[in-house]
Amino acid sequence: MSPFHSLDALHAACTTLPMPDKEAVSRIRAREAVLTKPAGSLGRLEELVEWFGAWRPLQIDQVDLCIFAGNHGVLAQNVSSWPADVTAAMVANFTQQGAAINQLARVADAHLHIVPISDLTPSADFTLHPALSPEDFLAAVSAGYDAVPTRCDLLALGELGVGNTTAAAALAAALFGQNGAYWAGRGAGLDEAGLARKASAIDRALALHGRNHSPLDLARLYGGWELAALMGATLAARHRRIPVLLDGFVVTAAVAPLALLDPTGLDHTRLAHQSQEQGHRELAERLGLDPLINLQLRLGEGSGAALAIPLVRAALACHNGMARFADASIDDMNERKTTKIKTDD
Template structure:
């Protein structure tokens, strides 16, 4: 399905009038949960997850059969400021690795039965250095949002968005700071593992970007300070909402892109859960701002969607128990 917007105004309108969960499915799932052969609340958060998932899929007894993982790749002009421990060429090399099935995200997607797609966004034309000018023109920004939207398979029943882009923790920190408030130091982390001098340089670059592109408009923040892969993730998360597809959010970069949507519309991320807490320092702060409690905390900082794909297992477990367990009546067990 092609993106139903060609302007930023149309994209904004969609977010303010997005589909909502099915209240009848939620009620049915809650009723079923109360009849399953277990003490009330014994499965903890798994019970809430299953009911949440049922609401978005429109059935009180859902199943997860077609998860989709989409990895977006982009290059960043701000890398000229030496903000990363790796050169921009690594982005292209890693996309080739994805295509050949050699990355961690390939193994995890396969392990959890997810289809994996990779979209490289104009890797030969990096975004502009945001310390000097907006990272993207409006046309470039809209094209990236549309790429994200179009990447989502309407037949999928769960979505994970991942990313690859040397320098993108710098862009994500700048976007988060601009959208959520706070200074550069409170949002900037070590990313791929820069040393103290690199962290100081990276923090200064984020501060320069914030000073040049001060704005109260979340979309302008993403256009001026973000990257094509961040914009594509935002477009994909919005498309999932359009198709009532639940989303598992990945780490700091994914959540920075999602924060843009959250600031545009209060309930824009109701179809999303946080897959994990990453080792990037400001990720916890970002999740708190989004009101999302992570499902896993494994010290990951790889990106690619890796932590969110691991959380597919948690959600599959929740839904399997909810939909597959017998009720007290079916099992012939007394419920007291």
């Protein structure tokens, strides 16, 4: 079981991290240099190989897609066009294979795990109280930490929870500044009046709790069950050297405290896609995360992370399976150009 019986223990775990294998990256670059293609011609696929190989051998036997679900007390402020019971209904839909993520996980050949946190009991309304008590926060982080399968080679993360874009926007505002209107988006279809209520709820929470707290305390004050679990899962993956694909705005906000606790805290992750939710581009830029794809998604559920899994598979397949110039009896044009430049000099 996870060791997080205190915030001090969690803080220590967030700041005591394994680092990338630089020698493995050097070997990857050496092989890339002699593969039958122009240098750099596979673009970000080449970068994905280096990223993956810095943490794990270049082979994927098992991909796991973990979706954490939770409910939010801030729904009392009328910040969503959907009621809280939709969260449970969608969890049931997931288990019956009826959601988009079920189809995407199947196509990506990923094991799908649906993890309701605290039996979908709502967090507290953070406009009036901290979203989670210290004990509940630690329990949620621990649940996420323990949910990561031991044999996983690549982890994709997603979320489900009516109202969780409000929590994510509030957490982003607490961590990085600006007001509710700056970070609040339309979520699952808010109209103008709903968007104004959402921004107002965030501003009232900021006035109540403030920003002068540690990143972990800010996550507890403004986040919620599934956001805390997402942070725990990402931390577990780092400790086990598992590369992670992050989904959209909510997932990005949930893991942001890890980057503020340690500048390398998200080095084992890649941002799968850029969500249409307002604030995601800004949040990603502040964290130095460059999305792999932009398909104008705003579903959540880990949909963008699932779609990025085949990109990682393709990157490793090219690196592992391509012939070298010497094997294919093809002159290395990269080497020829280098030699010509030296001769001309």
